[in-house]
Amino acid sequence: MLREYLPFWDRLTEGQRRRLEEGAAVRRFARGEMVYGGGTECAGLILPTEGQLRAYMLTDEGRELTLYRLFPRDMCLFSASCVLRGIQFDVLVEAERDTTALFLPAEVYQGLMEESAAVANYTSELMADRFSEVMWRMDQILSKKLDGRLAALLVEESRLAESASLRLTHDQLARHLGSAREVVSRLLKDFQNDGLVRLGRGGVELLDLPALEALASDSLR
Amino acid sequence: MLREYLPFWDRLTEGQRRRLEEGAAVRRFARGEMVYGGGTECAGLILPTEGQLRAYMLTDEGRELTLYRLFPRDMCLFSASCVLRGIQFDVLVEAERDTTALFLPAEVYQGLMEESAAVANYTSELMADRFSEVMWRMDQILSKKLDGRLAALLVEESRLAESASLRLTHDQLARHLGSAREVVSRLLKDFQNDGLVRLGRGGVELLDLPALEALASDSLR
Numbered sequence: 001m002l003r004e005y006l007p008f009w010d011r012l013t014e015g016q017r018r019r020l021e022e023g024a025a026v027r028r029f030a031r032g033e034m035v036y037g038g039g040t041e042c043a044g045l046i047l048p049t050e051g052q053l054r055a056y057m058l059t060d061e062g063r064e065l066t067l068y069r070l071f072p073r074d075m076c077l078f079s080a081s082c083v084l085r086g087i088q089f090d091v092l093v094e095a096e097r098d099t100t101a102l103f104l105p106a107e108v109y110q111g112l113m114e115e116s117a118a119v120a121n122y123t124s125e126l127m128a129d130r131f132s133e134v135m136w137r138m139d140q141i142l143s144k145k146l147d148g149r150l151a152a153l154l155v156e157e158s159r160l161a162e163s164a165s166l167r168l169t170h171d172q173l174a175r176h177l178g179s180a181r182e183v184v185s186r187l188l189k190d191f192q193n194d195g196l197v198r199l200g201r202g203g204v205e206l207l208d209l210p211a212l213e214a215l216a217s218d219s220l221r
Numbered sequence: 222m223l224r225e226y227l228p229f230w231d232r233l234t235e236g237q238r239r240r241l242e243e244g245a246a247v248r249r250f251a252r253g254e255m256v257y258g259g260g261t262e263c264a265g266l267i268l269p270t271e272g273q274l275r276a277y278m279l280t281d282e283g284r285e286l287t288l289y290r291l292f293p294r295d296m297c298l299f300s301a302s303c304v305l306r307g308i309q310f311d312v313l314v315e316a317e318r319d320t321t322a323l324f325l326p327a328e329v330y331q332g333l334m335e336e337s338a339a340v341a342n343y344t345s346e347l348m349a350d351r352f353s354e355v356m357w358r359m360d361q362i363l364s365k366k367l368d369g370r371l372a373a374l375l376v377e378e379s380r381l382a383e384s385a386s387l388r389l390t391h392d393q394l395a396r397h398l399g400s401a402r403e404v405v406s407r408l409l410k411d412f413q414n415d416g417l418v419r420l421g422r423g424g425v426e427l428l429d430l431p432a433l434e435a436l437a438s439d440s441l442r
Binding site: 057084130137 | 278280284286305306307335342351353356363399
């Protein structure tokens with residue numbers, strides 16, 4: 001099972017593989033459940049094998065901002081920040097769908113990183129990937145107006161859900177964007193008046209995907 | 222010389238040390254000079270031994286945003302993104318003071334990362350440090366109003382310069398903050414009216430540091 005998910009598996013010794021196998025635990029989470037709550041907790045490394053996780057930060061004002069999604073095979077490093085020297089920020093993780101994930105104990109992984117350049121380099125690479133996603137997000141925040149970011153979010157969510165009917169509340173959308181619910185509700189009403197969406201109970205239906213896509217990319221200017 | 226700057230030096234073999242020593246080059250930059258211009262250029266790793274560098278990003282709108290400073294011993298990884306898999310964003314680097322820096326060739330460093338877990342782990346740790354700084358910056362952008370960020374910047378710059386007289390133009394301040402010059406000029410005029418600063422030719426004098434500090438931290442709420 002682990003062999004499939006860890007690209008450095010072939011470069012481990014028998015003993016190292018055994019340590020991982022003995023330490024790994026499978027856990028299941030229902031949609032909406034908290035997977036990792038940040039802080040001093042050290043959950044270890046989380047490797048989803050099914051489902052979808054959302055990694056987000058809390059701003060000083062207590063708002064959520066979605067940083068990135070984790071799909072099967074996307075290892076989450078920050079839940080093991082106790083063993084990753086230099087990580088001084090909190091990332092929280094929740095299940096966005098029913099999710100099954102492997103948990104690798106932090107101290108076992110740390111031991112492997114110290115012994116094996118392959119594991120250490122895989123870890124840097126993962127960090128670089130996440131870093132790139134976060135930089136992209138920051139660029140969006142700095143460059144785009146909120147209406148464009150909301151349009152981009154609706155388009156992205158509709159791709160993830162493979163549906164034009166999104167079961168997302170205004171509050172959830174605001175949390176993805178690091179904004180306030182009132183602000184997002186106002187924008188959604190504007191979108192509705194422009195014929196881009198239809199607002200309903202606990203959801204948003206996308207009526208004009210091309211126009212939303214245009215709004216998402218126009219606002220780059 | 223390298224021994225002093227590379228914490229993993231003692232864990233390298235003689236051959237690895239020789240490769241680094243033969244590859245390293247010393248370069249000097251005048252204040253204001255571009256050290257690394259991003260893009261596909263692969264400058265290698267930059268290790269300042271004297272002076273001060275500023276690492277920044279360009280937003281889609283072409284604005285600069287200061288990400289972090291590099292002081293002597295702070296290795297710059299992103300100038301070697303050609304060998305760091307996963308880095309898909311551009312960081313640009315300029316000399317903020319007259320600076321001397323060691324350049325380590327990217328391919329030599331890459332070789333060491335593959336051979337030595339110590340080098341690979343040092344690299345992850347550096348990346349985690351920078352990641353933490355960038356996350357802090359993002360939190361500031363999301364949580365603080367621009368007046369608080371400007372006040373915080375003035376306080377930070379005055380500490381770096383060890384002086385209450387900052388030789389920074391409104392344009393430079395705007396670039397640190399990823400904002401427009403006009404916006405920053407307007408805020409500075411407000412600050413002057415409130416007796417916090419005095420504006421002069423090509424500079425800002427801080428008149429009331431405690432009030433600026435209070436404004437910087439108040440705006441966290």
